[in-house]
Amino acid sequence: MPDEPRVPVLDPAVAAALERVRAAFAAADYTVGGVRGLLGAVAGGALARDEIVPALRATGGGSPLEVFTRLFWLQVPVPVDAVPACDLAAAGLAVADGGELRPLLHVEPLESVTGSGHAGWVVSDLKVRPGSGRPVSADHVVGAGGASASLARLVVHSPVDNVLDLGTGCGVQALHVADPAVGRRPGRITATDVHPRALRLAALSFALSGLAGVELAEGSLFEPVEDRRFDLIVSNPPFVVAPPGGQRRTYRESGLPGDEFCRRLVVSARDRLTDGGYCHLLANWLDVAGEGWRERVGGWAAESGCDAWIVQRDVQDPAEYAELWLRDSVEAGAPGYAERYEAWLADFERRKVAGIGFGWITLRRRDGGVPVVRVEELRHAVDEPVGAYVDGVLSGLVAAPEFSTGWGKLRLADGVVQEQVGPPGAADPERILLRQTRGLRRVAGVGTVEAALAGVCDGTLPPEPLLDAIAQLLALDPSQVRAHAAAVLPELIADGFFTVVP
Ligand SMILES: C[S@@+](CC[C@H](N)C(=O)[O-])C[C@H]1O[C@@H](n2cnc3c(N)ncnc32)[C@H](O)[C@@H]1O
Numbered sequence: 001m002p003d004e005p006r007v008p009v010l011d012p013a014v015a016a017a018l019e020r021v022r023a024a025f026a027a028a029d030y031t032v033g034g035v036r037g038l039l040g041a042v043a044g045g046a047l048a049r050d051e052i053v054p055a056l057r058a059t060g061g062g063s064p065l066e067v068f069t070r071l072f073w074l075q076v077p078v079p080v081d082a083v084p085a086c087d088l089a090a091a092g093l094a095v096a097d098g099g100e101l102r103p104l105l106h107v108e109p110l111e112s113v114t115g116s117g118h119a120g121w122v123v124s125d126l127k128v129r130p131g132s133g134r135p136v137s138a139d140h141v142v143g144a145g146g147a148s149a150s151l152a153r154l155v156v157h158s159p160v161d162n163v164l165d166l167g168t169g170c171g172v173q174a175l176h177v178a179d180p181a182v183g184r185r186p187g188r189i190t191a192t193d194v195h196p197r198a199l200r201l202a203a204l205s206f207a208l209s210g211l212a213g214v215e216l217a218e219g220s221l222f223e224p225v226e227d228r229r230f231d232l233i234v235s236n237p238p239f240v241v242a243p244p245g246g247q248r249r250t251y252r253e254s255g256l257p258g259d260e261f262c263r264r265l266v267v268s269a270r271d272r273l274t275d276g277g278y279c280h281l282l283a284n285w286l287d288v289a290g291e292g293w294r295e296r297v298g299g300w301a302a303e304s305g306c307d308a309w310i311v312q313r314d315v316q317d318p319a320e321y322a323e324l325w326l327r328d329s330v331e332a333g334a335p336g337y338a339e340r341y342e343a344w345l346a347d348f349e350r351r352k353v354a355g356i357g358f359g360w361i362t363l364r365r366r367d368g369g370v371p372v373v374r375v376e377e378l379r380h381a382v383d384e385p386v387g388a389y390v391d392g393v394l395s396g397l398v399a400a401p402e403f404s405t406g407w408g409k410l411r412l413a414d415g416v417v418q419e420q421v422g423p424p425g426a427a428d429p430e431r432i433l434l435r436q437t438r439g440l441r442r443v444a445g446v447g448t449v450e451a452a453l454a455g456v457c458d459g460t461l462p463p464e465p466l467l468d469a470i471a472q473l474l475a476l477d478p479s480q481v482r483a484h485a486a487a488v489l490p491e492l493i494a495d496g497f498f499t500v501v502p
Contacts, residue, residue, distance in 0.1 A: 009203070010203050010204070010207055013090060014090065014091060014092060014204075014207075015207050017086075017087040017088075017090035017091035017092075018091045018204065018207040018208045019207075019210075020086045020087050020091075021086045021087065021088060021091050021093065021208060022121070022208055022209070022210060023086070024064070024068075024084045024085075024086035025068060025109075025121060025208075027064065027084070028063070028064035028065045028067075028068055028084065029065055030064075030065055030068040030069065030072075030109055030121075031109045031111075031118040032109050032110070032111035032118070033111070033116075033118070034065055034109075035065070035069050035073065035109065038058065038059065038065055038066065038069060039054075039055055039058050039059070039069075040058060042054055043055045043057065043058040047073075047074075050127075050129050050130055052074045052076075052129070055069070055073075055074055056070070056074060056076065059074070062082050064084045067082050067083055067084070071083070071088075071094060071101060071103050072093070072103055072105075072106060072107035072108065073106070073107075073108055075103050075106060075126055075127060076103075077097065077100040077101060077102045077103075078100065078101055079099060079100055079101075080096060080099055080100060080101050081099075083101055088101060089101075091204075091208075092104065092105070092204070093105050093107060093123070093204075103126060104126075105123050105124065105125065105126065105201070105204070106123070106124045106125065106126050106127050106143050107121055107122070107123050107208070108121065108122050108124075108143055108144060109121055109122075110122050110144055110172065110175055110176070110209075112176075112179050112181040112182065113149075113152050113153045113155075113176060113179065113182065113384075113385040113387065114179075114181045114182060114385070116181070117179070117181040119175050119176055119179040119181070119209075120175040120179075120205065120206075120208070120209030120210075120211060121205065121208045121209050122143055122144045122170045122171065122172050122175065122205050123170060123171075123201050123204040123205045123208060124141050124142060124143030124144070124169070124170040124201055125140050125141045125142070125143075125201070127143065128140070128330050129330075130327070130330055130332070132330060133334070134330070135329050135330050135331045135334055136249060136328070136329040136330055137249075138247050138248060138249050138250065139195065139197060139250060140249060140250075140251055141169055141170055141195065141197055141198045141201050141251065142169055142170065142251040142252070143170055143172075144170065144172040147236055147282055148172045148173065148236055150282065150313075150360075151173060151234060151235075151236045151280060151281075151282050151360075152172070152173060152176035152385075152387075153384045153385035153386055153387060154280050154360050154362065154385070154386050154387055154390065155173075155176065155177065155232070155234055155278075155280050155387045155390075156232065156278045156280070156362075156387050156390050156391055157182050157183065157184060157385075157387045157388050158184070158391060159183065159184055159185050160177075160184050160185075160186050160231040160232040161186065161187040161188065161231050162186070162187065162188050162190075162228075162229070162230045162231050162232075162274070163177050163184075163186045163188070163189045163190070163230060163231065163232045163233075163234070164189075164190050164191075164192070164225060164228075164230040164232070164233045164234070164272065165177065165189065165190070165191040165192070165234050165235070166192050166221070166222070166233060166234070166235040166237065166265070167192070167193055167194075167235050167236060167237050167238065168191035168192060168193050168198065168199070168202045168216075169193060169195075169198050169201075169202065169236075169251060170198070170201050170202060170205055171191060171201070171202030171203075171205035171206055171214075172205070173234045173235075173236060174189050174191045174202070174206070174211070174214055175205060175206070175209055175211060177189060177232065177234060178211050178214075182387075184232075186232070188213070188215065189211075189213070189214045189215065190214075190215045190216075190217060190224075190225060190228075190230075191214055191215070191216050191217075192216075192217045192218070192219060192224045192225065193218065194218070194219065194220045194250065195250050195251075196218055198250075198251075199216045199217075199218055202214075202216060203216060221261075221264060221265065221268070222268055222271075222272050225272065228272065229271075229272055229273060229274045229277070230272055230273060230274065230277060231273075231274050231276075231277045231278070232277060232278050232279075232280075233269060233272060233273065233277070233278070233279040233280070234279075234280050234281075235265060235279075235280075235281045235282075236281075236282045237254070237261055237262060237265060237281060237282070237283070238250065238251065238252050238253050238254040238261060239252070239254075239259070239261065239262050239282060239283050239284040240252040240253050240284065240325055241258055241259055241284055241286065241321075241353075241356060242325070242344070242347075243343040243344050243346070243347035244257070244347065245343065246340060246343065249329060252325070252328070258286055258351060259283070259284055259285045259286050259296075262281065262283035262284065262285065262300075262361075263300050265281055265283075266281070266283075266300040266301065266303075266304050266308075266361060266363065267300060267303045267304050269304060269306065269363050270304055270305045270306050270363070270365050273306070273363070273364075273365040274365065275365055275366070275367040276364070276365065276366065277364070277365050278362065278363070278364050278390075279306070279361075279362070279363040279364075280360070280361070280362050280363075281360075281361040281363075282358070282359075282360065282361075283297075283358075283359060283360075283361050284356055284357065284358055285297045285312075285356070285357045285359075286351065286353050286355075286356060286357075287315070287353065287354050287355040287356070287357060288351060288352050288353055288354070289352040289353075289354060290352070293312065293315075293355070293357050294375045297310050297357075297361075297375055298310070298373055298375045301361075301363070301373040301375065302371075302373055304363055304371075305365075305371055306363035306364055306365050306366070306371055307363065307364040307365075307366050307369075307371050307372050307373070307394055307397065307398060308361070308362065308363050308364075308371070308372075308373045308374070308375075309360075309361075309362045309374050309390075309393060309394060309397060310359065310360070310361050310362075310373075310374065310375045310376070311359045311360045311376055311377070311378050312357045312358070312359040312375075312376070312377040312378070312379075313358055313359045313360065313378065313379065314357070314358045314359070314379065315355045315356065315357045315358070315377075316355060316356050316358075317354070317355055318344070318345055318348035318349075318353060318354075318355070318356070319345065321344070321348075321356045322340075322341050322344035322345060322348075323341070325344075326340060326341060326344075360386075362390060362393075362394070364394050366398070369398070370401075372397045372398050372400075372401065374397050374494065378440065380441060381441070382439070382440050382441055383438050383439050383440070383441065386440075389439050392439075392496065392499075393439075393440070393496060396493055396494055396495070396496050396499070396500075397494050399493055399494075399499075399500040400490040400491070400493040400494035401490060403489060403490055403493050403500055404486055404489070404490050406500075407462055407463060407464065408462070408500045408501060408502070409457075409459050409460070409461065409462050409463075409500070409501040410453075410457045410459065410462075410463055410489070410493075410498045410499070410500060410501065411457060411458055411459030411498065411499045411501050412454050412455075412457055412458070412497070412498060412499075413436065413439075413496055413497055413498060413499050414438070415436055415437040415438040415439065416434055416435065416436055416437070416454065416497055417434075417435050417437055418432060418433070418434055418435075418451055418454065418455075419432070419433040419434075419435055420432055420433075421433065431445055432445070432446050432447070432448065432451045433445055433446070434446050434450070434451070434454060434492075434497050436496065436497070439496060440495075440496060442495050442496065442497070444491075444492060444495060444497060446488075446492070447484070447488070448474060449467070449470055449474070449476075449481055449484055449485060450485070450488055450489075450492065452470045452473070452474070453466060453467065453470060453485065454497070454498075456469075456470075457498065459499075459501040463485060463489070464482065467481050467482050467485050468481075468482075
């Protein structure tokens with residue numbers, strides 16, 4: 001990889017205009033918080049469903065914030081003389097049309113994953129809203145959406161030097177990685193994409209957001225960075241599994257069959273990571289007759305040679321999946337809809353696909369250790385952002401198999417509470433549950449020994465004397481209590497109920 005970026009930097013006049021726009025956006029408070037306050041809950045909720053009428057009603061006052069929101073988020077023309085002077089045309093974001101200014105691009109503020117604070121502005125192609133009567137084009141550059149946010153919230157918060165955003169699109173992940181509120185302080189960010197215009201829009205996003213020095217490189221998969229390693233790789237890849245033929249939309253479909261693009265990313269990530277480096281991806285995977293999804297994705301992870309934590313967050317049947325992505329490309333109800341739907345179903349039938357999973361893949365390179373792989377389904381709400389504690393999740397997975405032989409000190413994880421379930425008035429509970437009130441919010445049914453241990457282990461003593469005292473208290477055989485604990489504790493450590501204290 002040459003040190004010079006492979007993509008031309010912005011024209012200085014455009015960069016200067018974008019600086020003026022940034023100042024005007026900041027002065028108007030064109031931020032997620034500002035727009036949320038302006039719209040209120042009802043119009044904001046409608047806009048999240050792509051309905052702009054309530055938001056149009058809420059932004060008719062002519063203030064700079066209302067004008068920017070109408071022009072760049074709702075994408076409606078505004079009177080030229082209502083727009084704060086800031087060179088939107090010179091920046092390439094809007095064009096004068098009679099007495100009005102018309103948006104050329106969609107420009108949306110980005111909220112920090114910490115939930116408070118502003119992470120920049122994202123420039124993308126104009127949104128194609130349902131009912132517009134024209135499907136999304138093949139070269140569309142998509143803006144920040146729900147999937148982008150889901151990945152951004154998964155990414156580990158620890159400081160990093162060298163970062164790769166693969167398939168950067170509008171640049172949203174790079175902006176999140178650099179968000180000062182999270183504190184990663186990356187030294188160097190490289191953003192790649194196969195689509196040249198995506199790189200151009202990412203450059204606009206970075207300049208508009210004041211993020212300097214991002215290196216942009218064009219190419220597929222890891223091709224632009226073949227001789228480099230990164231402390232952090234993030235990718236919201238084109239994971240949609242579409243039938244062959246028809247129009248391929250670069251923002252969501254790779255052109256490779258089935259879930260092959262995601263598999264290739266997973267199995268080739270290790271060579272691009274430094275020791276201890278993380279790779280976070282969103283992915284779709286197929287649940288194929290005769291091969292369960294866990295085995296399929298677990299096989300990718302095993303081949304990767306990394307520690308892997310793979311979480312299925314959602315699953316859809318073939319019809320639901322086809323409908324979702326036909327809606328996404330605004331093809332639902334358009335001419336040819338039935339044929340496209342049919343093609344999707346036929347392709348899944350031919351591949352014997354029973355369902356399509358969506359989820360998170362986290363890989364960590366750990367030189368010198370035996371990789372651990374965990375594949376699981378978590379459909380319930382978890383604490384966000386997961387990136388704030390994902391390194392603890394990986395540490396638990398690695399510590400668990402070692403614990404059965406090592407017998408280190410244990411500490412009950414923060415936020416774990418005990419619940420007892422049984423008939424009212426009964427002396428003893430029927431079931432004892434340990435519940436995480438934060439983090440992944442897991443619940444585990446446990447026996448009296450683990451519950452008692454949870455009550456006393458604060459990280460100061462190894463478990464053996466604690467287990468012996470519990471055996472005595474419960475009038476049980478100490479060797480049986482130790483054997484029981486050795487059998488059940490690794491799972492509770494892997495699930496994050498107990499932490500191994502170094
Ligand atoms: C779902 S969009 C993600 C955009 C953005 N990173 C986000 O998080 O919202 C996928 C991106 O991958 C790019 N892409 C498609 N095929 C690719 C390939 N073979 N190699 C690298 N990037 C690719 C698309 O152009 C698009 O920008």
